[in-house]
Amino acid sequence: MEIRSLDAAGLDAVRDLRSQGFGPLSDGQWAQGIRLAGHTLRGGRQLACYEGGRPVAMARIHDLAQWWHGRPVSMGGVGAVAVAPEARGRGVGRRLMTEVLERCAAFGHPLSVLYPATTPLYRSLGWEHAGSLHRAALPAEALREVRADTSVSPRRAGPDDAAEVAETVRRVHRDAGHCGPIDWGETAWRIYLADRDVYHYLAEDGFLDYHWGDGNTSLEVERVVAGSEATLRALWALVGSGSSIVPTVYANVAPHDPVFWLTRERTFEEVRRTRWMLRVIDAPAAVEARGFPPGVSAEAALEIDDPQLPANSGSWWLSVRDGAGRLERGNAAGRPAVRVGARGLAALYGGVPTSTLRSAGLLEGDAPALDAAFAATPFALDHF
Known part of the structure; x- marks a missing residue:
């Protein structure tokens, strides 16, 4: 099994794989998709896993930024993840997504985001639910007013x-x-x-x-x-x-x-939520780039365990003030540390309350300041 970067000439080889994973595409839809994802063909952002000379899995990494309290954070948007039916259940997807993690780190993205078709694989590699795309059904007549x-x-x-x-x-x-x-x-x-x-x-x-x-x-x-x-x-x-x-x-x-x-009338509302998952790729860079609620000052000791990206693991000291944050090695204050894995860190970054994370087994310890520091209600307006 070999993972290779795709170029424009190699895209046709994965068209059938893309159709098997997401449904058939017309020639026009395929051409438009290539135009929209053209930037992923540069620098190894379009990947395929090959067996016997043919692709059995694919993924792409968009070069994006994501807003956090008014500050853009470089983000690898993972999309078009597909595994051929005959290759599923053999660890192909895990190997491919491990490579995606490593490439996101190499590209310098502090964060990665994806919309999951299935959750367990991504959770096993450190992604966790952090926000949603909200699709509301609005009466047109109410908007007419x-x-x-x-x-x-x-x-x-x-x-x-x-x-x-x-x-x-x-x-x-x-x-x-x-x-x-x-x-x-x-x-x-x-x-x-x-x-x-x-x-x-x-x-x-x-x-x-x-x-x-x-x-x-x-x-x-x-x-x-x-x-x-x-x-x-x-x-x-x-x-x-x-x-x-x-x-x-x-x-x-x-x-x-x-x-x-x-709108003048507001009673029953139909809002459908599509969940997206977040992964912290570079913990100190992600904290430094992120915006934080203005007027909040907080300090906390963190103990992070991230087997897939060991550079994130270890003891850290978090400080937040004036809308900015820093994550530095060590715990100079000697305080009891809050313990999180990669999933807990991603959810915390996205504003999930620490009480929720403790109940879900994703965080150990008590640091009320973390809730105020990472408070957020993240949402998206785009699929990718």
Whole structure:
């Protein structure tokens, strides 16, 4: 068994494997996927495991950033993980994902995120559930009642607006102190904005993208991000204008998305959560890059056990103040240490309370300051 990096010429060899894992793709869908994942072909980010000269497993590592309290942290987004049916149950997936871990470390990503099709494999290698993508079903008629602020005039956006879209979305997440959303960067936005089946609207401090869904019987909102009430109302009013055509709008939203407070009626809500998993690749770098709640000061001793990435293991001293954190070797204060493995560390980083982690057997010890330091409600607006 051999794991090799793929280049553009080798992609066709894994198309059948990709279809077996996720369903058949048309030529157009396959071509678009190659364009969107083109950056993973550079520098060994597209991997395949070969047996007898043919690929039996594959994975890719997107070069992304993830927002944590308004600060972007470099993140390896793992996607398109597939194992051929005849190769399953033989440790092929584990070997491939071990290589993914090592490459994330080599690329310098302090974090990795993935959407699991199955949980046990990823947990065994240190990933843990940390956040969700929330998909809300909103009555289109309720959105129709959102009154647009006429001082804001969103315009259609296209590939030439990629830099402005990337910076606008980035600025909203930064200023709002969001935790969890992905920063794709200008190159990916340029490709995405060329999709004519998705409608993109840009304002000075906001962005909307949506498309038809369910055989043109609903609207699917990928994201609405806005830095002001006026822009938020203008963008949602655009969506709501389609209420005469469709009864329901499905939207990727934050857990406390302001859209829930814009509509006049709010009773029963249908929100579907798709969980994503986090892995801390480089513990001190991940803490240093992460933003923390403003006004919180905390110190704690940690004892980390990470067999897959032993550089994370050992005794550490955590200090948080003024929205920033540091994780340094040792425990100069001599305090009792909180003990966590890789899974517990990932969940803690994502804001899961220490009481929950203790009950789940993922953390030992008591340090109330950790809850205040890592407090977060992480969410995503993207699959990858």
